[in-house]
Amino acid sequence: MCLKASSSLLSLTILLGVSSIVSAVNINRALEKYPEFSTMTELFNKTELTPIINKRQTITLLALSNDAIGSISGRPEDELKNILMNHVVLDFYDGLKLKAIKDKSTMLTTLYQSTGLGQQQNGFLKCSKTNGKIFFGSAVKGAPQTAEYITTVFRNPFNLSIVQISMPIVAPGLGDPVKVPPPPPMSSPPAPSPKEAADTPAPGPAEEEGYADSPPGAAPETSPASAPETAPESAPSEDGSPAPAPENAGKKKMAAADEAEPPTSGSNTGLSFGAILVLSFVVIFAGF
Numbered sequence: 001m002c003l004k005a006s007s008s009l010l011s012l013t014i015l016l017g018v019s020s021i022v023s024a025v026n027i028n029r030a031l032e033k034y035p036e037f038s039t040m041t042e043l044f045n046k047t048e049l050t051p052i053i054n055k056r057q058t059i060t061l062l063a064l065s066n067d068a069i070g071s072i073s074g075r076p077e078d079e080l081k082n083i084l085m086n087h088v089v090l091d092f093y094d095g096l097k098l099k100a101i102k103d104k105s106t107m108l109t110t111l112y113q114s115t116g117l118g119q120q121q122n123g124f125l126k127c128s129k130t131n132g133k134i135f136f137g138s139a140v141k142g143a144p145q146t147a148e149y150i151t152t153v154f155r156n157p158f159n160l161s162i163v164q165i166s167m168p169i170v171a172p173g174l175g176d177p178v179k180v181p182p183p184p185p186m187s188s189p190p191a192p193s194p195k196e197a198a199d200t201p202a203p204g205p206a207e208e209e210g211y212a213d214s215p216p217g218a219a220p221e222t223s224p225a226s227a228p229e230t231a232p233e234s235a236p237s238e239d240g241s242p243a244p245a246p247e248n249a250g251k252k253k254m255a256a257a258d259e260a261e262p263p264t265s266g267s268n269t270g271l272s273f274g275a276i277l278v279l280s281f282v283v284i285f286a287g288f
Ligand SMILES: *[C@@H]1O[C@H](CO)[C@@H](O)[C@H](O)[C@H]1NC(C)=O
Pocket: 028, 038, 039, 041, 042, 045
């Protein structure tokens, strides 16, 4: 009796389990008959989107063939995931319904929008018609509308539709890596090679001049432009201060001096004094 009850409970559980599998959206099941879309299925697996998609009641997958998906398949996983979510429309659209759309363009909501990350319309697609052809693109203003409807691959009204499109849809800003601001220029001068050491003193005096001579507002814009011209003239007089004095600056200066760029280096000024001294001695001795 007890055994019988538990076994019927078990079969009920199995039945419920099976029926939920059968009735839910299952993109793996739907796509497994179409090997030309196997890369997209793999990428849904890899980005762990498959179970998220399969939880939905109604979706239209804008499917990319193995050939067409190549340009996005190598992207970093988080970017790829965002892009793929933009190919999952949260409504049912097969070829008939797409062709029946009266408006010139229609907005479609994607799975990406449902994440709450969507900004500036990048979680929406625009479906538009031109010369009897149907195109998809990001709804972000100015985004290209170039992914063309090819055919309806699979339909299970009104829960799952798989529609093939010609190329990936990448919303502006959605596939972009996070921009890290460049390090401030100040951090690089301490460790230059000898050649760079000879070059770097130039911006220092030029900037100081810029701040001293011109109104504060104008300084940042004018200094970069004027730097190359002003630097050689001002360098000899102010040269002691700008070379912002790591301990090895002396060594580097010597190295730079060996490479002989007379006007830019302080030690060269000393050198030319010595030369003048020697020269005058020579002249004096020659005079005798
Ligand atoms: C995706 O994952 C499912 C279930 O884990 C598996 O059955 C299927 O073969 C996978 N598909 C691909 C193309 O890797």
